[in-house]
Amino acid sequence: MSTTSVTSESGTTGPPATVVPLEADLTVVARRHPWRWVGVGVVLVLLAMFVHGLATNPGWDWPTFFQFFATRTVFSALWVTVQLTVYGTVLGFVLGAVLASMRLSGSPFLQVVAWGYIWAFRSIPLIVQLLFWFNIAYLYQELSLGIPFGPEFVHFSTNNLFGPLGAAVLGLALHQAAYAAEIIRGGIISVDAGQTEAAAALGIPKRRQFFRIVLPQAMRSILPNGANEVISLFKGTSIVSVMAIPELFYQVQVIYGRNSRVVPLLMVATVWYIVLTTLLSIVQYYVERRFARGTTR
Numbered sequence: 634m635s636t637t638s639v640t641s642e643s644g645t646t647g648p649p650a651t652v653v654p655l656e657a658d659l660t661v662v663a664r665r666h667p668w669r670w671v672g673v674g675v676v677l678v679l680l681a682m683f684v685h686g687l688a689t690n691p692g693w694d695w696p697t698f699f700q701f702f703a704t705r706t707v708f709s710a711l712w713v714t715v716q717l718t719v720y721g722t723v724l725g726f727v728l729g730a731v732l733a734s735m736r737l738s739g740s741p742f743l744q745v746v747a748w749g750y751i752w753a754f755r756s757i758p759l760i761v762q763l764l765f766w767f768n769i770a771y772l773y774q775e776l777s778l779g780i781p782f783g784p785e786f787v788h789f790s791t792n793n794l795f796g797p798l799g800a801a802v803l804g805l806a807l808h809q810a811a812y813a814a815e816i817i818r819g820g821i822i823s824v825d826a827g828q829t830e831a832a833a834a835l836g837i838p839k840r841r842q843f844f845r846i847v848l849p850q851a852m853r854s855i856l857p858n859g860a861n862e863v864i865s866l867f868k869g870t871s872i873v874s875v876m877a878i879p880e881l882f883y884q885v886q887v888i889y890g891r892n893s894r895v896v897p898l899l900m901v902a903t904v905w906y907i908v909l910t911t912l913l914s915i916v917q918y919y920v921e922r923r924f925a926r927g928t929t930r
Contacts, residue, residue: 721805729813
């Protein structure tokens with residue numbers, strides 16, 4: 634170890650200073666987490682017990698599960714479930730975007746109308762809405778177009794207005810729109826107002842401000858909640874089984890009603906729900922990563 638003298642501005646020499654070598658030997662000890670490993674061990678043991686139970690418990694009846702897992706009947710029902718999800722999501726988010734813009738508008742009339750719609754469809758249970766549209770002919774035998782309280786120009790029967798699938802899509806879409814509207818509105822108002830103020834100061838048109846500045850930033854808040862709603866709708870399509878629509882859960886009920894193999898048939902539906910939910914989650918991950926460009930470090 635070497636020393637050197639320190640000379641002050643007045644010319645006097647001070648006491649020698651100690652120079653510490655840069656290559657000093659320092660031992661870095663990592664922080665220990667013993668309880669973390671205990672937790673990992675407990676989870677692994679519980680997982681091993683669960684897997685062992687799946688493999689050894691005859692109640693799961695895996696031969697029956699594999700017998701019906703990839704049948705044409707199940708695939709057909711799965712396709713109906715996917716259709717209900719796609720139609721309900723697209724129509725619901727399109728209407729939800731309209732409702733969100735109404736709530737964000739400067740018109741008190743549009744704000745009240747949008748708020749009333751959202752309040753009503755979030756308050757009424759989905760199963761009630763579905764049954765209402767399915768049985769609309771019971772309340773209104775005919776619908777007509779004309780002058781209110783005056784002559785009617787066109788009228789038609791409601792008996793053939795909606796089939797079971799059409800009533801289910803309409804009910805799911807109208808219900809989804811109420812939640813989508815609030816998700817979209819929340820994403821838009823999460824964008825700092827300074828963004829639009831700066832864009833307006835640069836003379837950027839309002840339409841371009843929204844689609845090129847506000848919406849890309851709002852999507853980072855909209856996507857997680859929106860994807861969660863889509864996944865919930867995908868699983869929630871099982872509720873249309875009360876309308877005898879041959880979607881996945883209804884078809885599984887029909888099969889185990891015939892052969893009394895309840896558990897393995899329920900597992901068929903469960904595994905398919907898990908598979909498609911996982912695929913939706915993967916799509917969500919990549920879409921979120923695209924809109925997060927430039928914000929993550």
